[in-house]
Amino acid sequence: MGFREYAVKRTINAILVLLIVATLNFFLFRILPGNPITHLINPSMPLEARTAMMKLWGLDKPLYEQFLTYLVNMFTGSLGVSFSSTKPVAAELMERLPNTVLLLGSATVIYTMLGIELGVVAVSRRGSSTDLATVGLGLLTQALPVFFLGLLLLLVFGYYLPIATNNAINFPLAGTISRPPPTDTLGYVLDVMWHLALPLATLVVISFGSYVLIIRNLMIDALSQDYITIAKAKGLDERTILYKHGLRSILPPVVTIVGLSLAGVVGGAVITETIFTWHGVGRYLYEAVLSYDYPVMQGTFFFLAVVTIVANYLVDLIYGLLDPRIKY
Amino acid sequence: MLGAVILAIFVLVAVFAPLMTPYDPIRDNFIAEPFALPGWYVIFPQYRDYPTNQVFAIEPTVDADNWVATVNGSIKVAGTSRQMSIGFRTTSQETSVSTVELAHRIKYNWAPPLTFIIRFDWSVPHLDKAAYELDIAWRTPKGNTYVVWTSGFSTQTVDKLSVDLDSKGTPFPLKTDMGLQWYGNVAEFIFSEKGTYELLLIFKFQPQVDGASSASATVGPLAGRFPGRVHGVLGTDHIGADLFSQLVYGTRISLIIGVVASLIAVAIGLLVGITAGFFGGLVDEGSMRLVDVLLVLPSLPLLFLFSGLFGRSIWNLIFLIGILSWPGFARVVRAQVLQLKTATFVEAARALGASGSRIILKHLIPNVMPLAYATVALSIPGAIITETALSFLALGDPTTPSWGRMFYSANAFGAFRELAWWWIIPPGLAITLLSLSFVFIGHALDEIMNPKLRARR
Numbered sequence: 001m002g003f004r005e006y007a008v009k010r011t012i013n014a015i016l017v018l019l020i021v022a023t024l025n026f027f028l029f030r031i032l033p034g035n036p037i038t039h040l041i042n043p044s045m046p047l048e049a050r051t052a053m054m055k056l057w058g059l060d061k062p063l064y065e066q067f068l069t070y071l072v073n074m075f076t077g078s079l080g081v082s083f084s085s086t087k088p089v090a091a092e093l094m095e096r097l098p099n100t101v102l103l104l105g106s107a108t109v110i111y112t113m114l115g116i117e118l119g120v121v122a123v124s125r126r127g128s129s130t131d132l133a134t135v136g137l138g139l140l141t142q143a144l145p146v147f148f149l150g151l152l153l154l155l156v157f158g159y160y161l162p163i164a165t166n167n168a169i170n171f172p173l174a175g176t177i178s179r180p181p182p183t184d185t186l187g188y189v190l191d192v193m194w195h196l197a198l199p200l201a202t203l204v205v206i207s208f209g210s211y212v213l214i215i216r217n218l219m220i221d222a223l224s225q226d227y228i229t230i231a232k233a234k235g236l237d238e239r240t241i242l243y244k245h246g247l248r249s250i251l252p253p254v255v256t257i258v259g260l261s262l263a264g265v266v267g268g269a270v271i272t273e274t275i276f277t278w279h280g281v282g283r284y285l286y287e288a289v290l291s292y293d294y295p296v297m298q299g300t301f302f303f304l305a306v307v308t309i310v311a312n313y314l315v316d317l318i319y320g321l322l323d324p325r326i327k328y
Numbered sequence: 329m330l331g332a333v334i335l336a337i338f339v340l341v342a343v344f345a346p347l348m349t350p351y352d353p354i355r356d357n358f359i360a361e362p363f364a365l366p367g368w369y370v371i372f373p374q375y376r377d378y379p380t381n382q383v384f385a386i387e388p389t390v391d392a393d394n395w396v397a398t399v400n401g402s403i404k405v406a407g408t409s410r411q412m413s414i415g416f417r418t419t420s421q422e423t424s425v426s427t428v429e430l431a432h433r434i435k436y437n438w439a440p441p442l443t444f445i446i447r448f449d450w451s452v453p454h455l456d457k458a459a460y461e462l463d464i465a466w467r468t469p470k471g472n473t474y475v476v477w478t479s480g481f482s483t484q485t486v487d488k489l490s491v492d493l494d495s496k497g498t499p500f501p502l503k504t505d506m507g508l509q510w511y512g513n514v515a516e517f518i519f520s521e522k523g524t525y526e527l528l529l530i531f532k533f534q535p536q537v538d539g540a541s542s543a544s545a546t547v548g549p550l551a552g553r554f555p556g557r558v559h560g561v562l563g564t565d566h567i568g569a570d571l572f573s574q575l576v577y578g579t580r581i582s583l584i585i586g587v588v589a590s591l592i593a594v595a596i597g598l599l600v601g602i603t604a605g606f607f608g609g610l611v612d613e614g615s616m617r618l619v620d621v622l623l624v625l626p627s628l629p630l631l632f633l634f635s636g637l638f639g640r641s642i643w644n645l646i647f648l649i650g651i652l653s654w655p656g657f658a659r660v661v662r663a664q665v666l667q668l669k670t671a672t673f674v675e676a677a678r679a680l681g682a683s684g685s686r687i688i689l690k691h692l693i694p695n696v697m698p699l700a701y702a703t704v705a706l707s708i709p710g711a712i713i714t715e716t717a718l719s720f721l722a723l724g725d726p727t728t729p730s731w732g733r734m735f736y737s738a739n740a741f742g743a744f745r746e747l748a749w750w751w752i753i754p755p756g757l758a759i760t761l762l763s764l765s766f767v768f769i770g771h772a773l774d775e776i777m778n779p780k781l782r783a784r785r
Contacts, residue, residue, distance in 0.1 A: 017617070017624065020617070020618075021621060021625065029637070139764065139767060140760070140764070142763075142767065143760050143761075143767055144760050145716060145759050145760070145763075147716070147717055147735060148735070148755075148756035148759060148760065151735065151738075151739065151752055151756070152753070154744065155744060158744070159744055159745075159747055160747070163747075263624055263625060263626040264626075264627075266626040266629070267627060267629065270632075271717055271721070282629070285629055285632060286632065289632045289633065289635070289636040289723065290636075292636065297636060301629055301630070304629050305624075308625070308626055309624050312624050
């Protein structure tokens with residue numbers, strides 16, 4: 001089986017999973033006791049107004065027709081209309097997406113780099129205090145719940161630090177940008193980064209722990225291979241052995257782990273966004289759940305699921321490309 | 329080892345929760361002042377004289393320990409253990425007001441309280457051509473008298489009235505009399521110095537017409553309290569509930585959630601993994617697709633949906649966490665079963681004519697159980713943290729005293745503004761420690777069960 005067949009198989013698999021998720025997502029909302037509309041419309045409203053609203057949201061048609069409309073809507077990107085704000089869910093998602101991408105993207109880059117660097121350094125000095133500290137830190141951050149870390153950072157940097165420094169250092173407690181936002185470009189970027197600091201730190205610290213431990217274990221395995229002994233015998237310097245021979249050989253599984261951990265990171269991002277009231281996709285879903293805004297719940301969840309499925313699919317493909325040893 | 333010790337401590341705390349704290353974590357509110365500091369804060373000099381709960385009870389008798397009566401006019405006072413009777417009777421043509429001042433001495437040697445609370449029953453069963461008034465007042469060591477409550481002059485008899493006086497509700501005119509603004513704190517103002525204070529109940533009677541007039545009044549036992557500004561091990565929350573008891577009872581909930589949810593997950597994982605691995609074919613294909621789906625789905629948003637859809641009882645949560653966390657384990661079990669299926673001892677059993685169920689029960693399950701033990705230990709922290717995260721986000725069970733609920737209230741009701749770290753850090757540390765203990769135990773079990781891992785170290 002060549003790479004092409006592998007890719008085809010993965011693609012079919014991803015599409016299958018997407019379909020299952022879409023179906024699940026639809027029927028979850030239909031097995032509810034009562035009608036979604038009862039949660040939104042005041043029962044004292046006149047009947048005509050209620051039927052008009054039913055029609056507006058397509059809730060008066062038979063179930064299979066609702067399902068077909070739903071499928072078409074989901075895969076064409078029109079995710080329905082929010083009950084509470086009466087705006088299209090897709091438009092609201094797009095408005096929040098850049099914020100989430102900024103938070104998640106920068107966090108992923110930083111914790112990946114940090115995890116690799118610390119993992120490699122720890123392995124190069126196995127048994128040293130650096131190694132022990134890295135393992136300890138990894139275990140600790142693995143056990144540390146994301147909301148606790150977020151609240152702790154908020155308490156220390158948002159409340160105690162301003163008091164200790166007499167408001168000289170004043171971390172923002174909430175939001176994505178100051179109100180009103182700064183007008184000049186540089187000020188704008190700095191302001192966003194200032195708001196980003198605490199949520200970003202939370203996500204990085206939470207995610208890098210398990211990551212550094214995995215890198216360390218993989219590296220220990222990789223460095224016990226024969227070719228490393230040969231490289232050492234050739235008299236190559238340590239850096240070259242560590243990074244060119246050791247690290248490169250473990251990159252494929254590392255890519256897989258980054259992909260697989262994405263679902264967890266999305267979950268962590270939802271909590272982080274909620275704690276720091278970051279105007280992102282995760283908080284959007286949370287607010288929808290609190291206000292029983294079904295189209296938003298359905299659309300946002302579908303969106304998050306599609307993103308993780310696609311990311312995993314891409315990771316699988318990259319893995320196939322990276323590692324020629326893979327058995328398709 | 330360390331893990332086992334930490335876990336043992338948590339289990340003991342969970343089992344003996346009622347012995348460790350006398351308070352109910354949900355129902356007992358206003359045990360002390362809201363946002364009371366932890367009790368051990370008194371070791372710091374600036375908090376040395378902060379009061380814990382100061383309670384006083386006064387029997388309705390006339391003696392030096394209880395009430396000292398100072399009569400001015402035609403009043404007789406007699407007390408029993410149940411109630412004190414105050415009789416007023418004029419025979420001549422008096423029109424002046426008669427008063428009786430019942431005084432009780434209280435030593436107050438602490439920093440000013442934020443509140444005082446006074447409760448007692450009183451009545452005026454008999455009135456004949458007379459009017460009455462009851463005032464409650466404090467006399468400070470300097471001799472100033474401040475009225476904190478008054479019934480106002482009345483000519484109506486009353487059968488039984490309860491005074492339930494909270495100094496935070498002192499009427500504005502009385503505050504003005506003390507020279508306070510509308511937002512001023514009466515308790516802090518009156519008890520601004522240390523010394524002996526007097527609680528005064530002042531009855532006033534006035535004849536309404538010329539000639540004989542009479543009246544009688546009763547006062548029951550009085551209970552009073554200065555809610556503590558320091559309290560217990562971890563202080564109190566925004567409604568004066570004991571935080572230590574919430575922490576202790578939260579241990580129970582967290583352990584139950586962790587253990588039950590991960591047992592559910594492991595049971596489903598075993599079932600699916602073994603059937604998929606053993607029977608193969610369509611069963612295998614179908615269940616592994618389901619595993620694929622569940623593995624890539626972001627589980628926290630999915631739990632959001634579920635709790636939004638199915639309600640927020642604690643058992644719902646446990647069940648949902650359980651049925652969402654089995655896929656990874658099922659995959660591992662399946663791989664193990666596939667390997668075992670071709671092992672010689674299984675083939676030998678098959679050749680001897682053993683049935684499928686016998687092979688599963690006698691050969692497969694005993695061989696995958698070691699995996700299951702480690703998985704239970706390793707998946708418990710995940711379940712605990714997930715529940716806490718959901719409760720923290722107000723998607724948990726609001727009637728269960730869990731650690732997540734503590735976080736939620738701390739975040740929602742101003743723990744940050746009040747810098748109440750004792751409300752935020754202890755539950756977080758507890759979760760971290762408990763998770764760590766399970767991680768240690770899980771890794772240790774893993775190492776014992778899979779000797780291959782030992783070489784790695």
